[in-house]
Amino acid sequence: MNLLEINEVSKFYQTHKALDHVSLSVPEGSIYGLLGPNGAGKTSLIRIINQITAPDTGSITFDNEPLNAEHIYKIGYLPEERGLYKKQKVWEQMIYFGQLKGLSLAEAKKRSEEWLIKFDLKEWKNKKVEELSKGMQQKVQFIITVLHKPKLLILDEPFTGFDPINAEIIKNEIKSLKAQGTTILYSTHRMESVEEICDHICLINKSKKILDGSVKEIKKQNSKNLFELVFEGKVPTWVEKISEEPTDEGHTKLVFKVENMNRAEIIKRLANEVNIWSFREIVPTIHQIFIDKVQEVNHA
Amino acid sequence: MHKIWLITKREYLSRVTKKSFIVMTILGPVLIALFYGVIIGLAVNQKTGEKTRTIAVVDKSGLFKNHLENPSKVEFVYTENDTTTLGLDIFGWMVIPKDFTLDNPKEIVFKSTESATLDLQSKLTNAVASSGKNQKLMQKGVRQSFLDSLKMEVQMKTLEISETGDLVNSQAELNFGLGAAFAFIIYFFIFLYGVQVMRGVMEEKTNRIVEIIISSVKPFQLMMGKILGIAMVGLTQFLIWIALSGILTGVISIFFASQMGGLSGDVEQAGNQMQAMNPILEAFFNLNFSFYITIFVFYFLFGYLLYSAMFAAIGSAVDSEADTQQFMLPVTLPLVISFATSFSILASDPHGSMATFMSIFPLTSPIIMMVRLPFDPPGWELAVSMLTLVLTFILFTWLAGRIYKVGILMMGKKPTYKQLFKWMLMK
Numbered sequence: 202m203n204l205l206e207i208n209e210v211s212k213f214y215q216t217h218k219a220l221d222h223v224s225l226s227v228p229e230g231s232i233y234g235l236l237g238p239n240g241a242g243k244t245s246l247i248r249i250i251n252q253i254t255a256p257d258t259g260s261i262t263f264d265n266e267p268l269n270a271e272h273i274y275k276i277g278y279l280p281e282e283r284g285l286y287k288k289q290k291v292w293e294q295m296i297y298f299g300q301l302k303g304l305s306l307a308e309a310k311k312r313s314e315e316w317l318i319k320f321d322l323k324e325w326k327n328k329k330v331e332e333l334s335k336g337m338q339q340k341v342q343f344i345i346t347v348l349h350k351p352k353l354l355i356l357d358e359p360f361t362g363f364d365p366i367n368a369e370i371i372k373n374e375i376k377s378l379k380a381q382g383t384t385i386l387y388s389t390h391r392m393e394s395v396e397e398i399c400d401h402i403c404l405i406n407k408s409k410k411i412l413d414g415s416v417k418e419i420k421k422q423n424s425k426n427l428f429e430l431v432f433e434g435k436v437p438t439w440v441e442k443i444s445e446e447p448t449d450e451g452h453t454k455l456v457f458k459v460e461n462m463n464r465a466e467i468i469k470r471l472a473n474e475v476n477i478w479s480f481r482e483i484v485p486t487i488h489q490i491f492i493d494k495v496q497e498v499n500h501a
Numbered sequence: 502m503h504k505i506w507l508i509t510k511r512e513y514l515s516r517v518t519k520k521s522f523i524v525m526t527i528l529g530p531v532l533i534a535l536f537y538g539v540i541i542g543l544a545v546n547q548k549t550g551e552k553t554r555t556i557a558v559v560d561k562s563g564l565f566k567n568h569l570e571n572p573s574k575v576e577f578v579y580t581e582n583d584t585t586t587l588g589l590d591i592f593g594w595m596v597i598p599k600d601f602t603l604d605n606p607k608e609i610v611f612k613s614t615e616s617a618t619l620d621l622q623s624k625l626t627n628a629v630a631s632s633g634k635n636q637k638l639m640q641k642g643v644r645q646s647f648l649d650s651l652k653m654e655v656q657m658k659t660l661e662i663s664e665t666g667d668l669v670n671s672q673a674e675l676n677f678g679l680g681a682a683f684a685f686i687i688y689f690f691i692f693l694y695g696v697q698v699m700r701g702v703m704e705e706k707t708n709r710i711v712e713i714i715i716s717s718v719k720p721f722q723l724m725m726g727k728i729l730g731i732a733m734v735g736l737t738q739f740l741i742w743i744a745l746s747g748i749l750t751g752v753i754s755i756f757f758a759s760q761m762g763g764l765s766g767d768v769e770q771a772g773n774q775m776q777a778m779n780p781i782l783e784a785f786f787n788l789n790f791s792f793y794i795t796i797f798v799f800y801f802l803f804g805y806l807l808y809s810a811m812f813a814a815i816g817s818a819v820d821s822e823a824d825t826q827q828f829m830l831p832v833t834l835p836l837v838i839s840f841a842t843s844f845s846i847l848a849s850d851p852h853g854s855m856a857t858f859m860s861i862f863p864l865t866s867p868i869i870m871m872v873r874l875p876f877d878p879p880g881w882e883l884a885v886s887m888l889t890l891v892l893t894f895i896l897f898t899w900l901a902g903r904i905y906k907v908g909i910l911m912m913g914k915k916p917t918y919k920q921l922f923k924w925m926l927m928k
Contacts, residue, residue, distance in 0.1 A: 215923065251716040253910070278716040282912075284708035289515055300507050301717040345713070 203262075204229040204353060204384045205250065210259030212245050219245035221408040222259070227353075227386060227401070232379055234399035234416075235388040236487075238495060242408040243388045244281065247355055250386075251278050264352065274303040277351035281358040281388075283342050287331040291322065291341055294330065295348060302349035309348065316344040320370070336367045343371060347378065354378060357388045372398065392488035404491060406498050416487065423490045427483040428467065430455045434475035452478050504718045508726025509733065512701070516734045529742050534749035554592040556625065559583050562601040568632045572624040583612055593617060595625055603633050603640075676875035679793075680851070683871035684843040686739070687801055691808045691836060691867070694735040698809040699825065701727055702816030702909070711909045720906040724817075725898075728809045732802065796874055799887060804867025807894045808836065814901035814921075817908030824915045835864035843872045851876040861886045863893035900925050 205227040212220040220242045227233045237243050248254045250261065252273060261268040264275070286294055292313060299309030317323045320340045325333060330341065339362055347354060356375070360368045375398065379385060387399060395402065396416060403413035412419065427443065431454050436442060440457035448454050459467055464482060471477055485493075516522055557580045560566045569577045578587060583594040593613025601607045609629065611617055617625075635648055702724070705711045714723055815828040839859060846856045851873045860870040860878065866886045870878070907924040908916070916924075 248910075253712070253715050273717060276716070278713065280709065280712040280716075282709040283713060284710045286515070286710060287708065288519075297507070297511055298713065298717070301504060301714065342713075 202229050203227060204264060205386070206262040207246070207250075208260045208262070210246070210249065210256045210261065212242075212249060212254070213257050218408050220249075220256070223405065223408075223410045224259075225403045225410060225413055227384060229384050230379065230382055231400040232375070232385045232387055232398050234395045234402035235386055235405065236390065236392070236395065236402055236491060237405035238390055241390075241405045243390075243405060244357065245408075246405070247278070247280075247357055247386070247388060250353075250355065251276060274349065275352040276355060277302075277346040277349065277353070278355045279342060279346040279357060279359055281361065285330045285338060285341060285345075288329055290327050290329055291333065292317075292326040295341065295345055298345040299348045302351075304349050312348050313344070316348065320344065335362060336364055339363055339367065340370075343374070347374075351383065353384050353386060355386045355388070358391075359387070360389075360391075360394065392486070392491055395487050402487065404494055406495050409498075411494055411498055412490075419490065420484055420487070423485050423493075424482070425485065426458050426460050428457055428459065428464075428480065429483055430457065430471065430475075430480050431478040432471070432475040433478070437471065437474050439470070450478075456483070505722050505726045505729070508718070508723055509730040512727050512730025513733045513737075516697075516731065517737060522734070522738070526738050526741050527745070529738075530745035530749055533742075533746045534753055538750075538753045554621070555589050557583070557585065557587075557589075557591045557594045559594055559596045561599040562597050564601065564603065564636065565597060565629065565632055568636070569628045570632065572628055575621070575624055575628075577628070597629070603637050606633065679875045680872040681844065683797060683874065684840060684868045687804055687867050687871055688836065688840040690735055690739065690801060691805050692833070694731050694805060695809045695812040697731050697734075698728055699812040699816035700822075701731065702813050702905070703819065703822070703825075706817060706909050706912075707820055715909070720909060721902040724810075724813050724902055724905050728806060728813060731809065732805055735805065793874065796883070797871060800867040800871050800890070803887075803890045803894050807863065807867075807890065807897055808832070810894070810898040810901040814904040814908065817905040818911075818916050818921060818924075820912060820915070827915075835862075836868070839865035839868040843868055846872055852878065857882060861889060863890045866890055903927070 203226040207223060207225045209222045209224055210220055211218070211222055223242070223246065235243050235246070245254070249256050250263075250268070252268065252270065263272045266272075289297075295313040295316075296306065296309045299313065300306060304312070317326055320343075322337060322340060325337060330338060333341065343359070346356075354375075359371060359375075363371060372394070375385060375387075387395075389395065399416055401413070401415050402419065404411050414422075428440075431448060431452050433452055436445065436453070436455060440455075440459050443456040443458060445453060445455050462470075468477075468480060471480065553574050553576055555576050555578055558565065558569060558577050559580055559582060566579050571577055578589060578591075580587060580594070583596055592615070593611055596610040596612065598607045598609070601609070606629075609626070611622070611625065638648060639645070705714070705723075711723075718726075811832045815825055815832065818828065819825050842855075842859070846853070846859075846869065850856065856869060856873060857878075859865040860873050861882065863886075867890065870883065870886050874883075903925045904921055907927055908921075
């Protein structure tokens with residue numbers, strides 16, 4: 202079942218088109234990667250989902266209902282450009298934002314307390330935000346985003362500005378929220394973490410969707426039937442050789458392409474002809490697919 | 502509505518708990534009281550601090566010896582020539598020539614080491630003239646007791662004929678003072694707090710808090726919450742100022758009044774001054790206070806709301822304080838003009854056509870109508886002015902909200918007027 206469905210959404214600004222008939226479906230309980238270069242239209246789409254702006258055409262369904270004002274209580278949003286009231290106390294700020302997201306005062310207090318303990322920020326509770334380190338401020342921001350237990354959590358470049366340790370903490374928190382059933386829309390132009398975190402992705406470029414689906418499927422679809430073989434013997438004649446080089450151990454490393462055969466068949470046939478030291482399929486990374494697709498579109 | 506309330510509360514609490522607010526709120530009245538105290542102090546000192554001067558009269562005519570009445574702060578002694586001191590600290594010698602007669606007063610000479618003030622000169626000549634006049638009257642058979650009974654002090658009460666033909670106490674000075682005070686407070690309040698609204702909006706924009714907030718509330722709610730919160734801060738500060746200033750200036754007045762009475766020992770004089778104050782005090786209590794306060798709070802609030810909506814729009818459109826200048830000028834111009842002209846309106850004709858127009862035109866009415874109010878403008882003008890202000894407030898807030906909505910998410914380039922206009926029309 203899909204928690205969020207975007208149908209043919211377009212958004213125009215005075216000088217340019219931000220979104221051009223974009224459709225996508227975010228399955229409930231998934232981590233959905235919204236990928237694209239800077240200026241592709243990711244933030245425009247996110248703002249539409251958050252009802253900060255309205256689409257010019259198209260429709261959006263959230264939790265099987267047309268998107269409406271009540272849904273903002275079920276959405277948590279961590280914008281790419283984010284800040285806090287510097288002069289206000291951590292604690293007051295968390296409660297304030299919790300209440301704006303529809304929590305009662307008591308509930309906001311209770312949950313803030315829990316999160317402060319979880320993120321080891323308890324003794325910073327009554328400090329002003331400006332007294333906190335950047336990493337701590339980021340944690341506070343994350344807490345504010347999830348305090349009201351949103352069904353849909355929208356994270357726009359959540360790891361920018363985090364040191365590796367805090368990034369790991371947040372990454373684990375994201376996974377644990379997913380395990381509790383939260384659907385996460387993860388927007389980024391950096392691919393390092395995408396394969397590790399996301400189940401589904403959607404690639405947007407120049408205001409158009411150019412690719413979407415589950416990570417597995419996309420990788421399969423974009424596989425180029427490339428294989429890497431380290432062996433002893435003569436190069437088989439039935440493969441399309443891409444490159445060949447000797448290894449330090451005196452073997453040969455061969456990269457080749459074979460179409461219309463699965464791995465088992467290839468191994469069987471190779472085993473008959475050469476002495477195999479290692480064999481693997483070269484699977485494209487999402488990063489590579491991203492770059493290829495963007496370039497493809499840009500050159501078209 | 503609940504969300505506007507949450508925002509208003511945050512804006513209010515985050516401001517009134519600031520150290521600078523507390524300091525200013527307490528210091529403001531202290532400064533006002535101090536200022537007031539210094540002025541009264543100076544005035545009192547001038548009266549009580551002035552030394553009594555001893556003037557030696559060298560009366561060669563023989564007409565005035567022991568007949569001159571001492572003016573205030575002057576004591577006459579009589580000597581034979583203009584060098585004798587009698588062991589006293591003589592300030593100067595007044596020489597009345599031998600050929601001085603009541604019918605042919607010749608020139609009197611005054612000699613002193615320090616130059617004599619004009620005030621002193623007139624006191625001396627008046628003393629001589631008054632004594633001369635009395636002597637002439639007595640030559641004609643008028644008795645001393647009758648002369649004494651001629652002294653009288655006259656007080657005047659001014660009355661105004663109202664529209665209904667009733668006579669009411671005229672309060673020219675009070676009206677002037679009230680009008681000026683109203684104009685000043687409203688001008689000050691709109692500027693001070695309007696700019697705070699603008700800064701607050703800019704802070705949220707440049708700190709990038711705004712995107713988080715408007716994913717929970719509508720931009721318009723955020724704007725209104727902020728404007729209302731800051732209005733409450735202003736009202737709080739204003740009320741505390743009034744209360745504290747009243748208490749402090751009261752204490753100072755009492756202090757000086759007792760000092761004045763005590764120092765000179767001249768209870769009668771202090772009493773006279775109190776009596777001279779009376780008509781003003783009376784007029785002050787004659788005012789229809791609840792009416793004035795209601796109208797004042799109305800213009801105070803709506804004037805502020807109208808302007809702060811514009812200030813909020815400016816704050817949303819720019820990224821830095823420096824960029825605000827270009828947009829500030831047209832917004833603050835009507836305010837500055839009305840403040841500047843308010844005094845000439847007060848002094849000349851509070852019901853002239855210029856004054857009438859400006860007291861109805863919504864961008865100037867909060868100041869100008871308050872200036873006119875003590876002079877009783879026609880009721881229909883007041884009603885039209887108030888209605889126009891409310892309608893303009895609604896229109897401007899709506900337009901400002903549209904600019905605000907787009908502006909807070911626009912980073913980078915400073916917009917032009919044309920762009921602002923387009924933002925108003927955007928979906």
